[in-house]
Amino acid sequence: MKRSLFYFLLVVVVSLMVGCSEKDSNVKTDTSASSGGKVEEGNSATADMKLVNDGKLTFAMSGLLKPLNYKENEKLVGFDVEIGKEISKRIGLNPNPVTNPWETILQGLRGEKYDAIIGSMTATEERKKQVDFSDPYYISGATVFISSKNKDIKSLDDLKGKTIGVMQASTYVEDAKKYTDKIKEFPSEIYALQDLPPGRLDAVITDKIVGITAMKESGLEIQTVGEELKREEIAVAINKNNQVLLEAINKAIADMVADGTYKEISTKWFGKDLLE
Structure with missing residues (x-):
């Protein structure tokens, strides 16, 4: 009887330890x-x-x-x-x-x-x-960034039909849909911005702070277009x-x-x- 009780208690303790350790x-x-x-x-x-x-x-x-x-x-x-x-x-x-x-x-x-x-x-x-x-x-505010070498996009109207990069599941997905159905989603805005200079993307919509910091610290040859799309x-x-x-x-x-x-x-x- 004592041995049965001992094993029962042991099983309960082990189960609790396993449950608490799950992440x-x-x-x-x-x-x-x-x-x-x-x-x-x-x-x-x-x-x-x-x-x-x-x-x-x-x-x-x-x-x-x-x-x-x-x-x-x-x-x-x-x-x-x-x-x-x-x-x-x-x-x-x-x-x-x-x-x-x-x-x-x-x-x-x-x-x-x-x-x-x-x-x-x-x-x-x-x-x-x-x-x-x-x-x-x-x-902050949603802002459009393009390559510094891009001569085709001079205003927000020029984004129509272009390929735009945004962060996955971000509010910028809906912003991009106002201009195009050619939208590429990335796990990070930084990855999207890096695709601008080589021309893999026409534009990126992201937080103004993120884009400007990438310009200064990473030396990305990018620039803003137009006013902020919205205040956030x-x-x-x-x-x-x-x-x-x-x-x-x-x-x-x-x-x-x-x-x-x-x-x-x-x-x-x-x-x-x-x-x-």
């Missing part, structure tokens, strides 16, 4: 991330935030969007990463940035693989049907029915702006305040 293969954790100070688990202020991991704010991004979020020496860095770490610190949590393919990043959030998306996601009305968004943490409010996405976490994130963003920390981070990466 989604698409989600990659940046093990080098550190908050600079350990936060006690079970903090009463964060108890109602419905966190994936106690004591941590796990936030996702593609990791392919330089200078917003990308890997350098196997470590996640960039503007989004620093904003995420600062938010985490201010709400009493350790930061846990992870990567997930952009085309499934919303599904991963709704599947509770992470607590938030801090990865330069535009707060669109369509996305608001699935998740909640914080107040914006930067403002970039915000933190979290699951619905998590008001406690949403309010905490909004307060953290507001406090960062008020005490000058936000401007300091933004100026470090872009030379200006992206909320102005």
Whole structure:
């Protein structure tokens, strides 16, 4: 009888250990991330935030969007990463940035693989049907880029019927459809922009910041065309029915702006305040 009970308990313990160790293969954790100070688990202020991991704010991004979020020496860095770490610190949590393919990043959030998306996601009305968004943490705009050698495209009207590159599952897919049905989707805007100089694409629609940074840092011979297609409010996405976490994130963003920390981070990466 005792031996039977022993084996029964052993099976239960092993089953629990296996269940707790399961991870989604698409989600990659940046093990080098550190908050600079350990936060006690079970903090009463964060108890109602419905966190994936106690004591941590796990936030996702593609990791392919330089200078917003990308890997350098196997470590996640960039503007989004620093904003995420600062938010985490201010709400009493350790930061846990992870990567997930952009085309499934919303599904991963709704599947509770992470607590938030801090990865330069535009707060669109369509996305608001699935998740909640914080107040914006930067403002940008969709912009058209072409090769510097392209003499055929002089205005947005000239995009009609051209081959346009965009990031997979981005809002830019719909923007491109207004001009053409020749649309090529890429896992990263950087890959699309690199196809402009050799002429594999006629144009790319992407975030203004991403394109301008590629021009300056990578030396890509590209240029903008026309005015911004639209103004975009970039915000933190979290699951619905998590008001406690949403309010905490909004307060953290507001406090960062008020005490000058936000401007300091933004100026470090872009030379200006992206909320102005």
